[in-house]
Amino acid sequence: MTQDTTRPDAIVARGPDLTDLIDRLVRHDVVHRSLYTDPALFDLEMLRIFGGTWVYLAHDSEVPAPGDFVRRQMGRRQILIVRTEDGGLRGLLNRCTHRGTTLVGEDGGCAKRFVCPYHGWSFGLDGRIQNLPVPDSYDRLYERPFDLGQVALATRAGFVFGTLAAEPMEIDTWLGAAGPWLDQHAARYPGGRMGVQRRRLTQEYGANWKMSWDNAADGIHATFAHASYNHLGKEADTDTVLARNPADTPMVSKTLGHGHCVVDQRPGIPDGPWSTMRPLPTREALEDGLRAKGVTDPATWDLMTGDMVNLSIFPNLIFVGNQMMVVEPVALNRTRLRFYLTHAPDAPEEIDLMRLRVDEDFLSFGTPDDFEMFERVQEGLAVEEEEWIDISRGDGAGDVLGADGLVTGTVASEAPMRAYLAEWKRLMARPIPTTIRRARIEDSRFMQTIRRREMAKKGA
């Protein structure tokens, strides 16, 4: 391992070994409040979780043509996901290698190259430095590592993940049992073609980012926290899935390894997802339009709403309804959620017109109540003397441990919480070796010079 951080190929494991502390904080049946209240742990999360493991960054379809890029967040780092001339993808750090200026100020666009506005250095789509004004002002320019820093990328079913880990797990190994669920999600779109809306909705709550994970597979809260939304459904004679008695719903939650989990609501709705939809603006007209086109296939109608499978890929991707909800920690007690609405470009046009309106419903009448709960939990956790939060629900009381080590439970089970915290523990306990990739570290003249010097030293 090259720990000299002045070298561009440095592999550095940052921060202390916290194995003992982490073991004390996360027990099998309880978790310590400091996971939500300790700024030092938050800082480490930005390194080890949002950097040391795979993080969802973008969907392949968002950058279809060479030069297309989107700007995304990976912990505290801005990453440009760029389609290169050869059709590949790069994850470039949005950070000029001269003094650090961010190269791009927009959320996305199309570029021929990235030119730094400060002193005019320019970089190719693959991150290589292309030009810098007054090059003679450097004594040995070839020795300087001026190509843009990059993260490693891997794609599954069009979903693009990135990491700074020096030796990341194979993406399919890391996704594990969640991989086929992701494939299944993508396969639902006609022609396997899923699109992502250019405009994303951004909302913030005043609480720790892990509240989203405590909530992601929490089937009980829907009946209580979302009581108002459910009553709206009743007023409209539509029994929303959430309104049912959680104790006798056949829905199941499953842990999928590495913190991922899924709640499958389909067993609870034999008539399919569309049957759960409330009246919505434009709904009647678009249904008429679909009927006029002779579309009767239930799968196409169901495509107007989510698939009733709540898949969560730790640490930052949660599928809800027609949206991908991406979790961006901003501060210990502040979290930004990005809602990316997906669409079905190869389906009848009515489908996407309807999808535009579907998720506004829950965002108006449901999501605010989730945020309210997260913020009130954060307030409650300020009590220092109440140190522990119970996470034992379901354990020995309904959870079924499979031969694969994964747990299936009722929607009341807190197995998904215990599972993501186990992954949190794995990542947080010890420093994770990370490295910045660069376009041509290995064959750069810089590296050749370094090697030559090292050989000379050995010879001497």
Next chain:
Amino acid sequence: MTAAAHPAATQAVIDRYDALRAMVDRALAAPAGDAAATARAAPVLEAEARLVDARAYGAWLDLFTADACLWIPLHPDDHPARDQALAFDDRRRLSERAWHMHDRQAWAVTRPRPLTLRHLGPVAAWPEAEGWLATCALSLTHVRRGPPVRLAGRQVVALRDTDAGPRITAKVLLLPELTLGTPHLGWIM
């Protein structure tokens, strides 16, 4: 895709969306307001803001026609047929918002109930083939729990004369802050 390819019902939705976008463009590029049109429209805009702040939702809803809509795009350039929005409400959903604000289990908008203040800038309005088009800048303040939420923006409103006087047929709220992100806006209407 050509317009002719759509069934009539679908086409009606698309036409409505196109008309809304065109209405916003018209208002933003219009010359100085027409005095007579402004005199008719301004009291309605004032009443709408005051009634919703006062939680007088019955009287507030009465200001909207049965076919009215509220559109809150995420970006001022967006199109309702192509872009995800914060809200696109028909009259039924508007009445649900009103109901929700009084529901004691709507945790995010009750106990304590929100105190809001909509402050309108000068109204400009123009006569249209049917009714009037009006616009004004506005600021919204929301106080409840935690820090106050303050938003500035512009509203574009279409009105039509009815037996009961001028009524709102469409309201569009342009809020630049939505492009960066906000706390939840469960109270907005």
